Amino acid sequence: MGTITFVEHDGTPHQVELEDGSSLMELATNHGVPGIDGDCGGEASCGTCHVIVDDAWITTTGTRTDLESQMVEMSPECGPNSRLACQLRASPALDGLTVHLPEFQM
Amino acid sequence: MKRDRVIVVGAGHASAQLCVSLRQGGWDGEIVLVGDEPSLPYQRPPLSKTFLHGTTTLSDLLIRGPEFYEKEDVTFRHARVTGIDREAGTVALDDGDALSYDRLVLCTGARPRPLDVPGADLPGIHALRDAADIEAIRGTLRTARRAVIVGAGYIGLEAAASLRKLGIEVAVLEVADRVLQRVTAPEVSAFYDRVHREEGVDLRTGVGVAGFEGDGHVRAVRLTDGTKIPADLVVVGVGVLPNVELARDAGLAVENGIVVDEHGRTDDPRIFAAGDCANHYDARYGTRIRLECVANALEHAKAIAGAICGKQKPISALPWFWSDQYDLKLQIAGLSTGHDEVVLRGNPADGRSFACFYLADGRLIAADCVNRPKEFMFSKRAITQELSPDRALLADPDTPLISLLQTPARSAP
Ligand SMILES: Cc1cc2nc3c(=O)[nH]c(=O)nc-3n(C[C@H](O)[C@H](O)[C@H](O)COP(=O)(O)OP(=O)(O)OC[C@H]3O[C@@H](n4cnc5c(N)ncnc54)[C@H](O)[C@@H]3O)c2cc1C
Numbered sequence: 001m002g003t004i005t006f007v008e009h010d011g012t013p014h015q016v017e018l019e020d021g022s023s024l025m026e027l028a029t030n031h032g033v034p035g036i037d038g039d040c041g042g043e044a045s046c047g048t049c050h051v052i053v054d055d056a057w058i059t060t061t062g063t064r065t066d067l068e069s070q071m072v073e074m075s076p077e078c079g080p081n082s083r084l085a086c087q088l089r090a091s092p093a094l095d096g097l098t099v100h101l102p103e104f105q106m
Numbered sequence: 107m108k109r110d111r112v113i114v115v116g117a118g119h120a121s122a123q124l125c126v127s128l129r130q131g132g133w134d135g136e137i138v139l140v141g142d143e144p145s146l147p148y149q150r151p152p153l154s155k156t157f158l159h160g161t162t163t164l165s166d167l168l169i170r171g172p173e174f175y176e177k178e179d180v181t182f183r184h185a186r187v188t189g190i191d192r193e194a195g196t197v198a199l200d201d202g203d204a205l206s207y208d209r210l211v212l213c214t215g216a217r218p219r220p221l222d223v224p225g226a227d228l229p230g231i232h233a234l235r236d237a238a239d240i241e242a243i244r245g246t247l248r249t250a251r252r253a254v255i256v257g258a259g260y261i262g263l264e265a266a267a268s269l270r271k272l273g274i275e276v277a278v279l280e281v282a283d284r285v286l287q288r289v290t291a292p293e294v295s296a297f298y299d300r301v302h303r304e305e306g307v308d309l310r311t312g313v314g315v316a317g318f319e320g321d322g323h324v325r326a327v328r329l330t331d332g333t334k335i336p337a338d339l340v341v342v343g344v345g346v347l348p349n350v351e352l353a354r355d356a357g358l359a360v361e362n363g364i365v366v367d368e369h370g371r372t373d374d375p376r377i378f379a380a381g382d383c384a385n386h387y388d389a390r391y392g393t394r395i396r397l398e399c400v401a402n403a404l405e406h407a408k409a410i411a412g413a414i415c416g417k418q419k420p421i422s423a424l425p426w427f428w429s430d431q432y433d434l435k436l437q438i439a440g441l442s443t444g445h446d447e448v449v450l451r452g453n454p455a456d457g458r459s460f461a462c463f464y465l466a467d468g469r470l471i472a473a474d475c476v477n478r479p480k481e482f483m484f485s486k487r488a489i490t491q492e493l494s495p496d497r498a499l500l501a502d503p504d505t506p507l508i509s510l511l512q513t514p515a516r517s518a519p
Pocket residue numbers: 115116117118119120121140141142143150151152153154185186187188213214215216234235236261349352380381382383397398399400401403426427428429430
């Protein structure tokens with residue numbers, strides 16, 4: 001049903017099959033994308049699934065919630081499009097989405 | 107050519123991460139995961155949180171889906187390892203098989219500490235460690251009216267919150283004189299005490315369990331002070347014991363866990379241990395520790411994969427933990443052991459949001475953050491950077507925390 005591309009900090013892209021209903025964190029970890037840890041299993045508790053949504057996509061995904069802001073804003077790599085991948089649900093509307101990974105997860 | 111083989115015993119948080127990190131580290135030999143639970147590794151923390159009262163199924167909780175193990179060429183065996191023959195380099199399974207290993211990693215976790223009182227084996231009394239425990243508890247929820255939780259640690263309090271959410275009457279018993287005594291400052295204990303009472307929990311501290319009564323099913327809990335509480339569901343959460351027997355019987359050093367060095371290695375260079383069952387030497391704390399948290403299991407696994415793949419990096423990540431109860435999201439960074447001062451940001455005596463910072467010699471070593479994700483993420487960074495933030499600024503709600511990160515670390519007096 002489409003793909004999502006995770007781009008590592010060094011530029012290496014990983015194309016992952018989009019599965020409706022899964023979170024982007026689950027998609028990344030199940031497909032062995034390095035650079036997303038997801039230590040808390042998707043409870044927005046750990047902050048190790050930080051991604052930066054490509055500019056062209058931010059209106060589709062929407063910007064981060066207040067909870068996500070509190071989690072990611074302490075990261076030196078936080079930008080306006082920073083989100084927690086566990087809080088982003090995959091849907092057909094996200095076919096073709098590109099997100100960038102920070103150099104370090106906190 | 108025969109491929110080298112890593113055998114991982116136990117299918118939990120540490121072993122799932124080990125599979126990930128071994129492949130990422132370039133291990134191209136076999137990986138065999140032997141677990142005595144029927145499932146692939148799943149998330150344990152939700153068991154006492156959303157899983158208990160929710161509609162989540164076990165497959166929602168898998169740490170990695172089945173496609174991951176297939177893609178990474180990991181073989182899962184549902185069996186129990188019953189012994190290790192170090193000379194032969196084999197493990198024996200309870201189905202009669204024996205498997206040879208080139209490297210062996212013990213990720214056997216921990217089991218609930220049993221309550222040694224009369225009636226403790228009555229039906230209706232449950233531990234809270236694995237999916238089977240939860241399935242059993244879930245099966246009783248439609249008829250349960252009065253639950254008693256024994257032990258006011260995180261797991262006991264989470265279970266209390268989950269059961270209250272279902273409208274069940276809940277009593278919590280704690281033998282210590284405050285809840286969470288082993289792990290937090292009195293201010294934080296007092297906060298959780300207040301919230302659980304506000305949520306209708308009958309909380310009793312400083313009292314133990316003398317025994318359980320019932321005829322074919324638990325009906326009441328007898329307390330050490332002579333009182334009796336009716337109950338049709340009992341959940342016991344009085345801590346865990348590390349599963350060290352395999353290691354001990356194989357002649358490996360065991361002392362409050364399987365003794366390993368800063369790379370997760372036992373005194374046999376081919377055998378490692380990770381997670382709740384392992385007691386590692388920690389350079390950050392300058393001592394041996396055994397921890398029971400996901401972050402620790404993941405860090406052990408990463409260090410061991412590094413050692414196996416020839417990229418040694420000692421165990422060093424900051425331990426952290428979380429706990430969800432009612433509308434409270436508690437996030438804990440670091441270990442507060444050895445603190446000599448507590449600084450509060452926000453007021454735990456009022457409302458439901460504050461942070462409690464633990465300092466030792468002025469240096470931030472840990473933080474308990476309730477509904478304060480920002481304080482938590484700040485603490486993770488500040489503790490790792492060994493900062494000694496100004497106490498007044500730390501306590502001041504109007505000082506942006508990020509500004510404290512830019513303060514250079516004060517040199518030790
Ligand atoms: C209800 C609950 C809530 C929790 N909440 C949190 C939380 O919020 N945050 C947090 O950080 N931590 C939490 N924890 C702790 C966390 O789950 C553990 O620290 C973590 O699971 C440890 O991982 P592990 O891999 O060491 O062991 P486990 O996950 O316990 O896995 C060990 C596995 O090995 C198996 N095994 C043992 N012996 C053998 C054998 N001989 N042969 C084959 N298999 C064997 C066991 O059956 C088990 O499946 C919680 C734990 C529980 C029970």
